[in-house]
Amino acid sequence: MKGLKKQRRIQVIALAFVALAVSVGLIGYAMRDGINFFRSPAQVVSDPPRAGEVFRLGGLVEEGSLVRGQGETVSFAVTDGAAKVAVTYTGVLPDLFAEGQGVVAMGEMTGGTFTASEILAKHDETYMPAEVIDALKEQGTYVDPAAAGG
CATH class of the missing domain: 1.20.5 (Single alpha-helices involved in coiled-coils or other helix-helix interfaces)
Structure with a gap:
């Protein structure tokens, strides 16, 4: 038993x-x-994603790179100071989207260009996702807004 x-x-x-x-x-x-993994432009250039891989690309919208196409299509470059990646997006951009500001886009690489399916909105004009801050610090290009008087 x-x-x-x-x-x-x-x-x-x-x-x-x-x-x-x-x-x-x-x-x-x-x-x-x-x-969805986060990557900086330098990581995308040094280790290209596999075909069809959806990931988040984050960095700063490069100054002078924003081009509005037909309808709601826009193209711009995202940079982290070490590399830049061309991005295309069709849709309505967040109100606070601007050149020189932090951005996180979700999408996939198509023929050397990142095709974004979503541009993630920022909370306010000083908000930047932690992953973007970390990537910029790693490149040595991050400037703390509080220390810069902004």
Whole structure:
């Protein structure tokens, strides 16, 4: 009787472990397309993404690069000081989108140009995503607005 209870307990524990492993595997499989990695322009140039890979590109909108096309299509360059990536976007830009400001765009590389499906809005004119700040600091081009008097 005692050995049967012990064997049953081991079976239940083993079954729970297998169920946990299967559920973690299914969650990982379901999220594989939902995870969008952040990259700076220098990272995109040095290690180009694979075809069809959706990721976030962040940096500063390069001064003088904004060109409005037909309709709602715009093109501009995103830079981190070390490299720049050409971007095209069709849609309504956030109100605070401007040259020289931080931007995060989600999309994929198409023929050497980043085709954005979404331009992420900023909270205010001084907001910059932490990933962009980190990338700019890594390049040595980040200027803290508080220290610069802005």
